[in-house]
Amino acid sequence: MSVLSKNNNLTEDSIVGNQLFPVFLKLNELKVLLVGAGNIGLEKLNALISNSPKTQITIVADNFLPEVVDLAGQYSQIKTCYRKFEPADLEDKDIVVLATGNNTLNAEIRALARERHLLINVADKPELCDFYLGSIVKKGDLKIGISTNGKSPTIAKRLKEVFQENLPEELDISLRQMNQLRNTLNGDFAYKVNALNKATAILVTPETEQEASRKMRWILWSAGFAGLALIVALFWFNDPEFRNYMEGLPPTFYYFLIAGFVLAMIDGAIGMSYGVTSTTFSLSMGIPPASASTAVHVSEILSNGIAGWMHFRMKNVNMRLFWLLMIPGVIGAMIGAFLLTNLEEYNHVTKPIVSLYTLILGVVILLKAFKVTRKHIGAKIKNIRFLGFGGGFIDAVGGGGWGSIVLSSLIAGGRNARYSLGTVKLSRFFIALMSSLTFLTLLNDVYWEAIMGLVIGSALASPIAARLSNKISVKAIMMAVGMIVIIVSLKTIVSTLINFI
Structure with a gap:
């Protein structure tokens, strides 16, 4: 019997804990619509660009924060539209991020996005989101996403600071070296796992x-x-x-x-x-x-x-x-x-x-x-x-x-x-x-x-x-x-x- 058939009798009330499924999107290959260019819009834009600098982003807003204009001006693939949102803005887009602070407009855009089967994130409205922009820890090729299921962005931010401070920059060197070692290994999957386990055993010691x-x-x-x-x-x-x-x-x-x-x-x-x-x-x-x-x-x-x-x-x-x-x-x-x-x-x-x-x-x-x-x-x-x-x-x-x-x-x-x-x-x-x-x-x-x-x-x-x-x-x-x-x-x-x- 499959796992799905075993879990068919689960009810919504019986499911506890964070049910989000973490994924890492190749935003460099996707098109993003950002509606809103105030302080929240600046925060969302920073999050997108800092993790995927080549993301194609269209920003629509009737008022732009100067910092948003300056940041957008540094990337040729970011397009700015100084006007109110129009339904046609959703065409050819893959992901929608709302930072308007207007609940009525947010609900309207969400409905339009759902009709087009687009994933949407609404700032400070977890119930309207299809996904969350969690806190991200980045050390070279290592990237860790932190989610509190939308309950406390502040806790996620503090955890990010802890990881960012305590994970050494040299960890990226370890990743590259492990990748080089992995590429030199021959044999089946089990052999490679055992070899990599031996190589990383030094990282785990009984005393600090x-x-x-x-x-x-x-x-x-x-x-x-x-x-x-x-x-x-x-x-x-x-x-x-x-x-x-x-x-x-x-x-x-x-x-x-x-x-x-x-x-x-x-x-x-x-x-x-x-x-x-x-x-x-x-x-x-x-x-x-x-x-x-x-x-x-x-x-x-x-x-x-x-x-x-x-x-x-x-x-x-x-x-x-x-x-x-x-x-x-x-x-x-x-x-x-x-x-x-x-x-x-x-x-x-x-x-x-x-x-x-x-x-x-x-x-x-x-x-x-x-x-x-x-x-x-x-x-x-x-x-x-x-x-x-x-x-x-x-x-x-x-x-x-x-x-x-x-x-x-x-x-x-x-x-x-x-x-x-x-x-x-x-x-x-x-x-x-x-x-x-x-x-x-x-x-x-x-x-x-x-x-x-x-x-x-x-x-x-x-x-x-x-x-x-x-x-x-x-x-x-x-x-x-x-x-x-x-x-x-x-x-x-x-x-x-x-x-x-």
Whole structure:
């Protein structure tokens, strides 16, 4: 017995849920009539054109919104008719979309369309529609249609935003690669399905990527910490010269050791601020700007190298974006480091400038704590190289800012957060490495006690911070950090101005 014959006894009341049958129309090969050219008409036109740019559309309306005229003028196949609707407008059409807001006219056109067996959509009138223009998520060749059965376009819109944000742009690359793989397969349908299942099995894992990343980072840092402790212990008990050297270290080393530990703990808890807090602390300790930036960047090499490698291993890195960022970023960082070291003798001028930069970042941290900033998804940044160069330059001059400048710009421009973070972390390793080498090569006086204090202190804190990040108040820490950075930066600026006067 067929499925149809089994279901013949179903009544309308016994059918529940969305009964719509989803289809994807080749609108490029169909002719569409759009009646109405106001705000609703503009919305419908945008939906049609954004999904099928070559659709032949005839727009009929006695009043046209300027935006509709501008949009229609960009496509030669769109025809505009400045008049009221006429029954002859339905001739040679395949689909009708009504955006008039006139219920009487809508009912009249619907009746005429039914006589001609044309499918019709009436804005905000689900009961008059033969089909709905659902929310569409588009990522290259991937297209997802969302329908709420006409009950809540707002919910459909919100779901679209969620999918649009979380589905990576690189998914289109995966589709093309899977299509290439599919075209190389020989055999029957079952064989092809099994082969494709094996190829996509990597996408489904029992633990999330974030959990795996945290676990691996914890293992690496723990092993590094244990190894460092063992080496220090061996030298301490077996080498009197090493013990005498350690006992003779200046107090500055221990100050920076403690600062590196505390600041890395803060960075691990809130995911930001190590660069700005380390630079602010270094300046407050009397370290010149170039030496302060050197200490920060050297201490970040190891942490960013491990983080970048982990993201690369978890396939969170967009390699094309990486090269576009890394090469100009390294160039910008080296130029910034070169300029800052050559101005080392003028640190009475550069110091308040860098403090002004840290002051601005402190305000940004404080605003983030109060969630004053709003999420904005704008047009994608086209000039990635310029972003990388500027971010690298400012990062070297100001002692930090690569992540806050580059990462926030990429995400605000609509790029996938996971791929942006992985790419920025990996490129950050090379930025820190090359700027550190530039500083160390050009500086005459290197504050090794500050550098080693930050390196060892941050290394000791990293595995602990990873574990404590979920158990403390992020907002409270961000507020405290923001206030401290602002106060210390202001103190440096004011002191410089007083001395100048």
